[in-house]
Ligand SMILES: *[C@@H]1O[C@H](CO)[C@@H](O)[C@H](O)[C@H]1NC(C)=O
C-alpha cells in the first residue's frame with residue numbers, strides 16, 4: 295500500500311521523461327549560476343544572480359506543471375512579534391524552558407514512580423524515595439541514516455508505556471514518559487523529528503501510518519512517486535528564494551525528507567519547529583523536550599574539527615552552549631536581522647524560517663563528505679538509477695560553490711559578544727551534519743550544568759568498525775563517538791562547566807565488548823572532577839534478532855526490513871525482553887535513580903550487583919583487536935549458519951517485538967554495494 299500523494303497515480307514513462315528534463319534543467323541552472331556575495335541577500339533586498347536564475351527556472355517549471363503554490367515553506371515577514379526580539383547569553387535556563395520543565399517534572403515523576411514500582415527493585419522504598427525528588431532523564435539518539443532512525447525507534451518503543459508489550463515482563467515502558475530531554479542528531483534527529491512534529495505518535499502508529507516511513511523507494515528515486523514530486527519540491531524551495539533567502543541543496547534534501555517524516559500532504563511544508571511548542575501534547579507536558587544538533591562550519595572550511603561549535607535547535611531557542619558562541623535566540627524569529635543581540639535598525643522580523651524539515655535536514659546534511667566519496671568512487675548510493683548521475687554532477691558543482699551546507703544566514707549572533715564569538719563578525723551562518731565532528735551521539739545539550747541531567751540513555755548507531763580483511767566498513771559502533779565527546783571536554787576547550795565521564799580507547803571498547811552490550815560510564819560520581827556528570831547508559835547497536843548494520847547510505851527498505859530493524863532496537867533496549875538478563879529492567883531503574891542514591895548514600899544491594907555487571911570497571915586492553923564479527927545474540931528457533939552473503943532462510947522469528955511473522959533470516963538483504971563509501975555517521 296502506498297500512501298496517496300498529491301492524488302497521483304502510477305508514474306508513466308512520459309512523466310518520467312518530464313521529471314528528468316525538469317531535473318536536468320533545475321540542476322543545470324545551478325551549474326551555470328555564479329555565486330554572489332551573500333551578505334545582502336537575506337532580507338529580500340538584493341537577490342544574487344544565482345538566486346535570480348534559479349527563480350526564473352523554477353518559474354518555468356511551475357508553468358509547465360500549472361503550480362501556483364504558496365505552501366508555506368518560505369519564511370515571511372511579521373510586523374509586531376509577540377515574542378522578545380533579543381539574544382540572551384547561555385549558561386542558564388531560558389525562562390520558558392525552566393517553567394516547561396517544571397510542568398514536565400510532575401508528569402515524569404508519576405511515570406518513573408510507576409516504573410520503579412513495576413520492575414522488581416529490591417530493598418527499595420520507591421514511593422518514599424520519589425516523594426519530592428524527580429530524576430532528570432535524557433535520551434540521546436545518534437546519527438547513522440535510516441539504520442539509526444529505525445534501531446532508535448525500537449529503543450523508544452521499548453521505553454514507551456503506550457506500547458502494551460513494553461509494559462510486560464522485560465519491558466521498559468514508562469521511561470519515555472519519565473524522560474525530560476530528548477536529543478537527536480542526523481538519523482537520530484529524523485526519529486525525534488518524526489515524533490515531535492506529529493503530536494508524538496507511538497512507533498507502532500508510525501509503522502501503520504499511510505504516509506510516514508514508507509521507505510521502499512529511496513527519496514531520490516522518482517519510482518513510486520507522483521510525477522509532480524520533483525517539481526513540487528523545487529516549487530516549494532522557490533518560495534524561500536522569493537522570500538529573499540538563499541537556498542542550498544539542504545533545502546531540497548529537507549523537502550524530500552519531509553515527505554517521509556511529516557504526516558501531512560506534501561510533507562507539510564509550513565510545519566515549523568517552534569510550532570511544536572504550541573501543540574497540545576507539548577503544552578500538556580506529554581512529550582519530552584526535543585532538541586536537534588548541528589555543527590557550525592566556517593566558510594571555506596571543509597574539515598570539521600573536534601572544536602567545531604555545536605548548535606542546539608529546540609522549539610524555543612536556537613544557539614550554542616560552547617564558549618565560542620554561548621548565546622541563544624528565539625527559534626520562531628530565526629531569519630530576522632539581528633545585530634548586537636537586538637533587531638537591527640530597519641531590519642526585518644521573520645517567521646517560518648525554522649521549518650521543521652529544514653531543521654531535520656540541517657542536522658543530517660552530510661553532502662560534502664558524501665560528495666568526496668562519490669567523486670572518488672563514482673559510486674551508486676542514490677538508489678534511484680538515472681537521477682544518480684545528475685545528482686552526482688550537481689553535487690560536485692554545488693560543493694564548489696559551497697552549496698552543500700545548510701545556510702542559516704542571517705546569523706542571529708552577528709555582533710554579539712565579539713570578544714569570545716569568532717562568528718560575531720559575519721552575518722553568514724552555515725551549519726552541517728551534527729555528527730561530522732565525530733561526536734555522533736548528541737550529548738552536548740544534555741551535559742550543561744543548569745539542566746542537571748542525572749542519567750542519559752545513549753543509543754549509538756554509528757558506523758565505525760572497519761573490517762581488517764578488506765578495509766570495508768561493517769557499520770557497527772566502536773565507541774568513537776564516546777571517545778570524541780570525552781576528549782572534547784577533557785581538553786577543556788569547550789567544557790564551559792560541562793563534564794563527561796572517563797571512557798576508554800576504542801580498542802578497549804572492542805576487546806571488552808563495551809560496544810556490544812549496554813555499558814554504564816561514570817558510575818562513581820566522586821571520581822569525576824569538576825561538575826557532576828550524568829550517568830551514561832551506553833546502548834550500542836548490536837545484532838540481537840537481525841544484523842542491524844545496514845549502510846548509512848542505504849535509502850530504501852522494504853516494510854518488513856524496516857520492521858526487523860525496529861524489532862532489533864527493541865531487543866537491544868530490553869536485552870531480548872529480559873531473555874538475556876531478567877534483572878535488566880530493575881537495573882535500568884537503578885540507573886535512573888543512581889545519582890540520587892549516591893548522594894543519599896543508599897545504593898541498594900541489587901543496584902550494586904547491577905553496577906558490577908554493567909559499569910565499565912576502569913580497566914583497559916588497548917591491544918589491537920582482531921576482526922569484530924558479532925554474532926546474533928538471540929537465535930531464532932532453528933540454528934542459523936553464517937554465510938558471507940545474505941541468504942534467505944524460511945520460517946518465523948520467535949522474538950518479535952510486535953508479534954509480526956516474517957522470514958527467519960536475520961540478514962537484511964541488500965544487493966547494492968555501499969561498501970566503497972566511507973561512513974561518517
Ligand atoms: C558571506 O558569504 C559570502 C558568499 O556567500 C562571501 O562572499 C562573504 O565573504 C561572506 N562573509 C564573510 C564575512 O565571511
Ligand SMILES: *[C@@H]1O[C@H](CO)[C@@H](O)[C@H](O)[C@H]1NC(C)=O
Nearest residue numbers: 365366562563564565566569
Ligand atoms: C499550514 O497549511 C495548511 C494547509 O494550507 C493550513 O490548514 C494550516 O493552518 C497551516 N498551518 C500553519 C501553522 O500555518
Ligand SMILES: *[C@@H]1O[C@H](CO)[C@@H](O)[C@H](O)[C@H]1NC(C)=O
Nearest residue numbers: 599600601602603618716787
Ligand atoms: C579548532 O582547532 C583548530 C586546530 O586545532 C584551530 O585552527 C581552529 O582555530 C579551532 N577553531 C575554533 C573555533 O576554536
Ligand SMILES: *[C@@H]1O[C@H](CO)[C@@H](O)[C@H](O)[C@H]1NC(C)=O
Nearest residue numbers: 757758759760772774800801
Ligand atoms: C573505529 O571507528 C573509527 C571511525 O569511526 C575508525 O576510523 C577506526 O578504524 C575504528 N577502529 C576499529 C579498531 O574498529
Ligand SMILES: *[C@@H]1O[C@H](CO)[C@@H](O)[C@H](O)[C@H]1NC(C)=O
Nearest residue numbers: 767768769843844845923924
Ligand atoms: C554486518 O556485520 C557482519 C559482521 O557481524 C558483516 O559480516 C557484514 O558484512 C556487515 N554488513 C554490512 C552491510 O556492513
Ligand SMILES: *[C@@H]1O[C@H](CO)[C@@H](O)[C@H](O)[C@H]1NC(C)=O
Nearest residue numbers: 804805915916917918919920
Ligand atoms: C586483550 O585483547 C586482545 C585482542 O582482542 C586479546 O587477544 C587478549 O586476550 C586481551 N587480553 C586480556 C588480558 O584480556
Ligand SMILES: *[C@@H]1O[C@H](CO)[C@@H](O)[C@H](O)[C@H]1NC(C)=O
Nearest residue numbers: 941942943944945957958959
Ligand atoms: C524458502 O521458501 C521458498 C518458497 O516459499 C522456497 O522456494 C525456497 O526454496 C525456500 N528456501 C529455503 C532455504 O528453504
